[in-house]
Amino acid sequence: MCDLIVWNDSFSVNFGPIDEQHKGLVVMTNELLMACGEGGSTTDHAFMKAVRGAVEYARTHFYTEEKYMKEVNYPDLPAHKKEHENFIAQVLNSIKSFEAGGTEPLALACFLKNWILNHIAVSDMKYAPYLSGIGAGAEKKGAQGGADLFAFE
Numbered sequence: 807m808c809d810l811i812v813w814n815d816s817f818s819v820n821f822g823p824i825d826e827q828h829k830g831l832v833v834m835t836n837e838l839l840m841a842c843g844e845g846g847s848t849t850d851h852a853f854m855k856a857v858r859g860a861v862e863y864a865r866t867h868f869y870t871e872e873k874y875m876k877e878v879n880y881p882d883l884p885a886h887k888k889e890h891e892n893f894i895a896q897v898l899n900s901i902k903s904f905e906a907g908g909t910e911p912l913a914l915a916c917f918l919k920n921w922i923l924n925h926i927a928v929s930d931m932k933y934a935p936y937l938s939g940i941g942a943g944a945e946k947k948g949a950q951g952g953a954d955l956f957a958f959e
């Protein structure tokens with residue numbers, strides 16, 4: 807069973823711009839999971855379009871994360887970047903397999919969900935303390951739409 811993701815404060819890296827993008831990933835993943843429940847199939851172009859949209863969003867998000875990690879000289883940036891690259895490669899393989907009829911929509915959506923949640927909870931949390939120094943300036947930028955979840959004090 808692959809339930810929808812419900813955002814909660816434990817996912818927060820206490821850095822507005824990144825949290826906002828993580829919420830965007832959660833929304834897109836939930837849309838994919840819901841599309842599966844509504845009969846997503848290997849011939850469903852709308853489902854594939856949604857998957858590709860999620861991958862593009864993830865790419866943009868990874869770029870943003872890496873930019874901030876570089877800015878604060880995060881020591882594990884190379885390993886973190888590798889995780890992002892491996893994820894994109896895995897998803898692209900899954901998409902190929904999906905298009906060839908070898909991967910079920912739900913399996914693909916669940917893979918995205920599990921990877922994202924695990925990555926945020928484990929890998930992203932490791933860089934969170936490094937971003938706290940620039941958190942005050944970023945709070946305003948990330949505040950548009952959902953500032954109630956952020957606690958910088």
Ligand SMILES: [Fe+2]
Pocket residue numbers: 871886890925929930
């Ligand atoms: Fe990341």
